[in-house]
Amino acid sequence: MSIVSTEELVPPARMDATPGVWRAPIRRWLLLSMGAALLAVVGNVGALLSVGRTYGAAYPSLTDQAIAQDLVSLALVVPLLVWTGLRAGRGSLRGYLVWLGVLLFTAYNYVIYTLSIHFGPFFVVWVGVLGLTVYALIGGFAALDPGAVRVRVQRSSMQVVGWFMIIVAALFAMVWLAQIVPAQLSGTVPAAVTDTGTPTSPVHVLDLGLFLPGMAIAGILLLRRQALGYVLGPPLLVFLALTAAPILVTPLVEQVRGETANWWVTAPFAVFAAAAGWAALRLLRAIPSR
Secondary structure (H helix, E strand, C coil): CCCCCHHHCCCHHHCCCCCCCECCCCHHHHHHHHHHHHHHHHHHHHHHHCHHHHHCCCCHHHHHHHHHHHHHHHHHHHHHHHHHHHHHHCCCHHHHHHHHHHHHHHHHHHHHHHHHCCCCCCHHHHHHHHHHHHHHHHHHHHHECHHHHHHCCCCCCCHHHHHHHHHHHHHHHHHHHHHHHHHHHHCCCCHHHHCCCCCCCHHHHHHHHHHHHHHHHHHHHHHCCCHHHHHHHHHHHHHHHHHHHHHHHHHHHHHHCCCCCCHHHHHHHHHHHHHHHHHHHHHHHCCCCC
């Protein structure tokens, strides 16, 4: 992707770049995300209409989670991805940062779809969503100029948000390690693996290997008022808030399917989602919309 000068960029209303904030036109990445949204709808609707055929080989726990994810994708994630993409195309920096967060959430979940669910009728669709989302995410981040975003921040102090991200990363890392380390020492398998019937837990892999370190790094960058923190912070916080949605819907799916519903998870994850949403809004409000 070539770097263009601000004079060569078209006006923001034309779904390209806003001079001084984006280093290159963003239209191609927005279009990739729209393709991912369309494929996601196909996979979500198809899976919900043929649950047995799509998720029949999965353990009940994994099937419940997948159904909840399909419902959340249709009702929340896909509409949010399209809306924020359109906002970003009209020059909204806030919309663009939220769009990146929705892409991050989508990529995260389709890694789990493609690696946890047994091969089935929508495997190619899931791979398509994952590929389009990852390329749009990489191109979307590369197109932003962190320094240009930083100079537009209207509130320089982000101590609370930075510490929130660091603490969340540390707490989740401790929770996952509390499941993993005792199992390894005793030669057993964590419940997160046995309950879903997968070889390992993709959530443990993604969180401990990528997202929790990224969350902590973004928090530290915000504490130091580094430019990259203002680019990484909003998408990661949007991602955090969205991760609670399928967890909150899963007990409802379990009850409808005649299984034991774990309603106890709803209260703590509702609080967690509200806190992550508050942190995301606090950071986004410090960034001008255009």
